[in-house]
Amino acid sequence: MTERPLLELRAVEGGYGQVQVLRGVDVTVEEGKVVVILGANGAGKTTTLRAICGMVKAHGELRFDGQSLVGKPTQAIARMGIAHVPQGRGTFADLTVEDNLRLGATARRDNGIEADLARWYDAFPRLRDRRKQTAGSMSGGEQQMLALARAMMARPRLLLLDEPSLGLAPLVTRELFARLGELNTEEGLTVVVVEQNANLALDIGHWGYVLETGRIAVQGSAAELRENEAVRQAYLGF
Amino acid sequence: MQLFISQLLNGIGNGVVYASVALALVLIYKSTGILNFAQGEMALFATYLTWKFTEGDIPVVAAIALSAGIAFVAGALIERILIRPVESAHNPLNVVIVTLGMFLAINSLALLAFGTDPQKVPNVFPTDSFHIGDTNIQKETLGLIAVLIGECLLLWLLLQKTKVGLRLRAVASNPDSSRLVGINTGVMLMLGWGLAAALGAVAGSLVASTDTAFDASFMQIILVYAFAAAALGGFDSLVGAVVGGLVVGVADALAVEYVDALDGIPVVLPLALILVVLLVRPNGLFGSRTVERV
Amino acid sequence: MATDVDAPDEPATAPDSGVPLYAALPRPVFWARVVIGGVLAFAALYAPWYFQPVDNKVLSQALYLAVAAMGLNLLTGFTGQVSIGHGAFFGVGAFTTAILMVDHGWTFEATIPIAALLTATFGVLVGFPALRVRGLYLALVTLGLAVLFPQVASKYVKGSGNIALVQPRRREFSSLLDGLEDDQWKYYVCLAVVVVLYLVAWNLTRARPGRAMVAVREQELAAATVGVNLAGTKLWAFGLSAAYAGIAGSLSVMVDGSANATNPALYFRLSIEFLVALVIGGTATILGPLVGALIVVLLRRNTEDLIEGKEVLSPAIFGGALILLVYVLPDGVVGGIRRLFARVGSRRASVEVAPEPT
Numbered sequence: 025m026t027e028r029p030l031l032e033l034r035a036v037e038g039g040y041g042q043v044q045v046l047r048g049v050d051v052t053v054e055e056g057k058v059v060v061i062l063g064a065n066g067a068g069k070t071t072t073l074r075a076i077c078g079m080v081k082a083h084g085e086l087r088f089d090g091q092s093l094v095g096k097p098t099q100a101i102a103r104m105g106i107a108h109v110p111q112g113r114g115t116f117a118d119l120t121v122e123d124n125l126r127l128g129a130t131a132r133r134d135n136g137i138e139a140d141l142a143r144w145y146d147a148f149p150r151l152r153d154r155r156k157q158t159a160g161s162m163s164g165g166e167q168q169m170l171a172l173a174r175a176m177m178a179r180p181r182l183l184l185l186d187e188p189s190l191g192l193a194p195l196v197t198r199e200l201f202a203r204l205g206e207l208n209t210e211e212g213l214t215v216v217v218v219e220q221n222a223n224l225a226l227d228i229g230h231w232g233y234v235l236e237t238g239r240i241a242v243q244g245s246a247a248e249l250r251e252n253e254a255v256r257q258a259y260l261g262f
Numbered sequence: 263m264q265l266f267i268s269q270l271l272n273g274i275g276n277g278v279v280y281a282s283v284a285l286a287l288v289l290i291y292k293s294t295g296i297l298n299f300a301q302g303e304m305a306l307f308a309t310y311l312t313w314k315f316t317e318g319d320i321p322v323v324a325a326i327a328l329s330a331g332i333a334f335v336a337g338a339l340i341e342r343i344l345i346r347p348v349e350s351a352h353n354p355l356n357v358v359i360v361t362l363g364m365f366l367a368i369n370s371l372a373l374l375a376f377g378t379d380p381q382k383v384p385n386v387f388p389t390d391s392f393h394i395g396d397t398n399i400q401k402e403t404l405g406l407i408a409v410l411i412g413e414c415l416l417l418w419l420l421l422q423k424t425k426v427g428l429r430l431r432a433v434a435s436n437p438d439s440s441r442l443v444g445i446n447t448g449v450m451l452m453l454g455w456g457l458a459a460a461l462g463a464v465a466g467s468l469v470a471s472t473d474t475a476f477d478a479s480f481m482q483i484i485l486v487y488a489f490a491a492a493a494l495g496g497f498d499s500l501v502g503a504v505v506g507g508l509v510v511g512v513a514d515a516l517a518v519e520y521v522d523a524l525d526g527i528p529v530v531l532p533l534a535l536i537l538v539v540l541l542v543r544p545n546g547l548f549g550s551r552t553v554e555r556v
Numbered sequence: 557m558a559t560d561v562d563a564p565d566e567p568a569t570a571p572d573s574g575v576p577l578y579a580a581l582p583r584p585v586f587w588a589r590v591v592i593g594g595v596l597a598f599a600a601l602y603a604p605w606y607f608q609p610v611d612n613k614v615l616s617q618a619l620y621l622a623v624a625a626m627g628l629n630l631l632t633g634f635t636g637q638v639s640i641g642h643g644a645f646f647g648v649g650a651f652t653t654a655i656l657m658v659d660h661g662w663t664f665e666a667t668i669p670i671a672a673l674l675t676a677t678f679g680v681l682v683g684f685p686a687l688r689v690r691g692l693y694l695a696l697v698t699l700g701l702a703v704l705f706p707q708v709a710s711k712y713v714k715g716s717g718n719i720a721l722v723q724p725r726r727r728e729f730s731s732l733l734d735g736l737e738d739d740q741w742k743y744y745v746c747l748a749v750v751v752v753l754y755l756v757a758w759n760l761t762r763a764r765p766g767r768a769m770v771a772v773r774e775q776e777l778a779a780a781t782v783g784v785n786l787a788g789t790k791l792w793a794f795g796l797s798a799a800y801a802g803i804a805g806s807l808s809v810m811v812d813g814s815a816n817a818t819n820p821a822l823y824f825r826l827s828i829e830f831l832v833a834l835v836i837g838g839t840a841t842i843l844g845p846l847v848g849a850l851i852v853v854l855l856r857r858n859t860e861d862l863i864e865g866k867e868v869l870s871p872a873i874f875g876g877a878l879i880l881l882v883y884v885l886p887d888g889v890v891g892g893i894r895r896l897f898a899r900v901g902s903r904r905a906s907v908e909v910a911p912e913p914t
Contacts, residue, residue, distance in 0.1 A: 077442065098441035107442075114439040116432055118550070127432050131444035178443065297692060348882055355638070355835045356882045362828055363882075366875030374869055482821070486703055493696045527707040533700035540689045540697070 277511020496549020
């Protein structure tokens with residue numbers, strides 16, 4: 025019995041105006057797995073995530089739970105259950121921490137929002153301490169926690185993270201990935217994480233892709249990628 | 263002393279008007295980053311509508327409410343049809359041209375629809391005054407202040423205490439992330455423009471009701487002062503708009519009375535005022551970010 | 557913002573497809589430009605013989621508007637400092653010329669350099685607070701200037717009839733060449749000024765000052781680190797653009813017959829027209845302001861006659877036309893033409909590309 029993958033990209037092309045960045049990307053994400061996308065700067069990692077969210081014009085096959093995403097506006101895609109934590113966190117800098125978290129639940133109509141709010145404050149106590157502070161006044165690590173909690177407030181089926189470790193201290197990064205790993209193993213959250221720094225990502229990942237100039241160059245299980253000579257040298261630093 | 267107080271009250275009365283229009287300008291700027299040069303003319307058109315309704319025997323307060331409602335819809339439609347296509351990318355000056363084009367078009371359409379004669383909107387507030395000792399406080403001034411306070415209260419409740427208000431603030435803060443959490447930014451933008459248009463309609467109608475008559479040019483000088491007020495307060499601060507309006511109104515009234523050199527060139531005052539404030543605080547009194555975009 | 561002076565649109569190509577990254581201007585496009593340029597130059601020189609005096613006056617108005625628009629282009633298009641108050645500088649230039657002629661007996665031509673100098677000085681003075689005030693606030697402060705000018709003029713200038721109107725005698729402007737009628741002579745004077753000032757602007761923008769201006773516009777911080785004197789660049793950009801506007805004002809006294817500040821909204825309207833001409837024509841281009849000025853003047857003229865008996869509608873049509881133009885040509889006319897050429901050029905280039913390796 026083959027279960028339909030949660031997210032499927034086939035021969036996806038896309039770019040910005042006259043500059044084509046993605047030249048045929050094939051990615052499959054099974055439900056409940058953590059997929060890592062590696063690649064150098066400019067390879068198209070961020071563009072891939074943006075294409076999934078409809079922030080970049082894309083051609084090809086892009087399916088979420090069987091439904092096509094091509095041509096849909098970003099807000100509609102978000103409401104389908106995809107939460108995207110963009111590069112640089114994308115917090116609402118002028119608004120308070122609490123406002124940011126409540127905004128994460130924009131698309132929800134159920135009664136569990138207050139309970140979830142309490143839950144994420146429990147998970148990230150520093151956010152509770154700063155709940156009335158403006159998001160922009162917090163440190164990079166705290167903003168990253170906020171961005172993650174905000175994404176989770178939507179109770180998403182798929183979580184997309186764009187270079188979450190960027191600008192964060194190693195200790196903070198470690199904690200972040202540990203949390204991500206927990207969310208995946210305990211809740212079955214499906215995650216796609218784009219990273220340049222591959223170590224921690226591959227630790228919690230199940231499957232991985234390497235993007236080069238807009239195409240998939242290598243793919244395999246996390247273990248296979250760790251063994252791969254080229255990958256080790258380019259992205260793992262040894 | 264008595265002259266000072268009466269000029270002060272005069273200034274506050276005018277200042278309240280500038281503050282109301284400045285609120286509309288800041289609302290649009292905060293949510294869309296656009297300077298709406300047509301704000302005054304939109305208010306003008308709505309004021310003419312108010313007048314037309316009162317001619318049809320509708321009581322003046324109901325007439326104002328009606329034209330504010332129509333202005334709300336019109337403002338939302340204007341955002342969708344005229345502004346949205348030009349908002350994205352290319353040249354930010356394009357939007358300026360569009361609002362300037364609107365300025366011309368709406369003014370001339372108003373003349374076409376309503377004629378060139380000055381008209382009168384019936385008084386909303388009683389025209390007499392309270393007497394405290396030797397000073398007279400016009401009831402109209404108090405009425406205008408009450409309306410402004412009411413507007414501010416409503417805006418505050420809307421923005422801080424409702425889901426819709428949260429989304430409006432989100433779009434003003436970060437449009438991209440707003441989409442990522444599922445907010446329909448287009449609808450929010452239309453809402454912002456609609457609210458601003460309604461605010462302008464109320465302001466224009468009230469001003470017209472306190473004067474003996476109004477004509478097609480009456481909003482133009484008010485707009486200049488409102489821009490000054492918004493700049494003074496910091497273009498991304500609603501509180502700043504109110505404070506700025508009052509400061510400009512009072513300073514103008516006092517200067518006109520006490521500074522002879524300004525005779526004939528009253529607009530020097532708001533100009534000098536903005537300049538001085540901006541030199542010391544480049545973002546205005548209450549502004550937070552560096553507002554670069556025009 | 558808009559395109560730089562001479563950067564052709566470069567479609568990115570894959571690194572291994574064998575096509576050079578910067579496509580050279582295809583031959584047919586180059587020759588098309590030469591031919592079109594020649595035709596236009598001929599038309600410009602022949603125009604006053606073909607048209608009636610009243611039309612020549614309109615063309616002359618377009619020409620001085622073009623000078624002011626180019627001045628604004630230097631400040632706003634290239635240096636990125638938005639001003640909606642250049643009408644004030646225009647007014648200063650106009651009144652300088654008129655007053656020198658009427659009260660002190662100067663000849664028209666002699667007043668032009670003085671007007672330019674005076675307005676340049678004012679421009680630099682205005683530039684000082686502009687160093688501290690950015691973007692949107694700068695736009696508003698300059699707006700204040702445009703509103704202020706007619707009031708100051710009305711207060712201090714008492715011309716004939718004690719209003720702010722100074723009108724030199726008509727024969728001061730008569731043609732200095734036999735064989736040229738007055739209106740034709742005025743047209744050629746304006747044309748000559750346009751050509752000279754546009755050449756100056758063209759040279760400036762291609763050289764170091766031009767790059768400094770663009771650097772200030774694009775990335776102030778980065779510009780400062782490579783030694784661009786931010787304050788200096790902004791100040792002389794203000795001064796230069798004000799001088800252009802002032803010269804335009806002087807020309808307007810010749811073309812329209814007087815310097816007139818009785819209409820309080822006039823200088824605001826002029827400031828807007830400069831900006832509109834600039835944006836419609838294409839910011840940060842050389843021909844843009846000229847094209848834009850022509851369009852604005854022709855549009856104004858034609859919407860005035862358009863609807864019989866409903867003259868009050870003409871601003872509406874004008875406004876509507878502006879909005880339409882901005883949709884259809886978001887990069888201005890010159891920008892739009894450039895994109896057209898680029899697309900023609902790239903289509904030819906793509907025909908020569910080797911097929912993509914699988």
